Amino acid sequence: MILNREFYQRDAVAVAKDLLGKVLVHETNEGITKGLIVETEAYMGTKDAAAHSYKSNPSGRTNVQYKEGGYAYIYLIYGMYYCMNIVTNEINIPEVVLLRALEPVDGIELMKKRRGTDKMINLCSGPGKLCAAMGINKDNYGMDLCSNQLYLEEAAVKNPIEVVASKRINIDYAGEAKDYLWRFTIKDNKFVSVKVK
DNA sequence: CGGAAGATTTCT
DNA sequence: GAAATCTTCCGA
Numbered sequence: 001m002i003l004n005r006e007f008y009q010r011d012a013v014a015v016a017k018d019l020l021g022k023v024l025v026h027e028t029n030e031g032i033t034k035g036l037i038v039e040t041e042a043y044m045g046t047k048d049a050a051a052h053s054y055k056s057n058p059s060g061r062t063n064v065q066y067k068e069g070g071y072a073y074i075y076l077i078y079g080m081y082y083c084m085n086i087v088t089n090e091i092n093i094p095e096v097v098l099l100r101a102l103e104p105v106d107g108i109e110l111m112k113k114r115r116g117t118d119k120m121i122n123l124c125s126g127p128g129k130l131c132a133a134m135g136i137n138k139d140n141y142g143m144d145l146c147s148n149q150l151y152l153e154e155a156a157v158k159n160p161i162e163v164v165a166s167k168r169i170n171i172d173y174a175g176e177a178k179d180y181l182w183r184f185t186i187k188d189n190k191f192v193s194v195k196v197k
Numbered sequence: 198c199g200g201a202a203g204a205t206t207t208c209t
Numbered sequence: 210g211a212a213a214t215c216t217t218c219c220g221a
Contacts, residue, residue, distance in 0.1 A: 041204070050204075052217095061217060079215030081205050098204055128205050170204065 003152045008069025008088050008145070012042040012095035015069070015088045016184050019097060019152070021161045023105060026134045026150050031110045033134050035102030035124050036155060038189045041168045042182040043085070045094035050174035053094035064142045065094035072143040072150060074136060081128030084136050086145065086152075100169070100183070102130045103191040110135075126193040162187035169193070 003022065008015060017040075025034050043051040045065065052075070053062045064073050065087055073085035073096050085096040102124035104111055111123045111133040124130040131137070136150070145151050165181040172178055185192045 043204075052204080056218070075204080076214095076216060078203060078205050078213080080213065083204055085204085100204085126205070168204080173203085 001154045002146070002148075003154070005068070005070050005146050008086065009090060010069070010088065012044055012088045012097050013182060015086070016040040016042040016097045016182070017163055019086070019099075020163055020184055020186050021155055021159070023153050023155050024099065024102060024134065025153055026136060026140075027148070028135050030135065031107050033107030033110055034105040035130065035134065036105050036191075037099060037101075037152075038103050039099075039101035039183070039185045039192045041098040041100055041184070043096050043098060044182070045096075048174075048180070048182075049177040050168065050171040051094070051096070053096075058092075058094070062094060065096055066092050067142075070145045072136075072140050072145060074131075074138055074141045076138065077128065082131040082137055083127040084131050084134075084140075098127060099130060100127050101125050101185075101191055101193045102133075103189065104133070121190060125191055 019037050019040050022037050023034050045051050045053045053065050058066045064071050068091045069088040071087040073087050085098050089095045104123050115133050123133045143150050164185050164187045166183045168183045
């Protein structure tokens with residue numbers, strides 16, 4: 001079952017927690033890939049010094065963040081890797097959830113081909129890696145997650161999930177915001193990206 | 198218009 | 210521990 005618009009129209013922290021255990025699906029010409037979300041981070045727009053939308057105009061790269069929840073915010077980092085975010089909350093509230101790690105579910109051969117590795121644990125354990133494995137790039141920027149190409153769905157089997165909150169990764173420049181516990185992971189899941197502080 | 202820096206990954 | 214590599218943003 002595909003998650004509906006209402007799911008995304010809440011604050012980013014609530015959505016980030018609820019996204020754990022959901023499945024990200026991307027249908028392409030090459031085939032379909034699915035991954036179980038095991039790690040997320042919330043970025044709370046104007047209240048968060050680490051967010052892209054904290055100090056920039058509601059135009060350019062962050063434009064889509066100001067839409068209502070349920071859209072894909074894709075950006076290129078360090079000139080080499082894409083990161084996928086999910087826009088949350090209402091119109092004109094620039095809050096997003098960064099997807100940091102997935103557990104591969106479907107289309108694993110395709111993921112291996114895209115990533116150039118056979119190691120399951122290495123396919124999606126990081127923001128740049130999961131985008132490469134899922135075939136996500138700037139063409140997906142602003143895509144509606146309530147449509148049928150790139151979307152999220154409930155996991156086929158719902159196992160009980162234990163959520164762990166921790167500090168976010170690689171945002172030391174963000175002042176006091178770097179200590180906010182807005183990173184969420186599934187406890188003891190081995191597909192979570194390895195960097196832990 | 199030019200420069201600096203970044204939600205990262207990979208190899209040494 | 211450092212390089213790879215390019216878009217975006219800010220200051221002049």
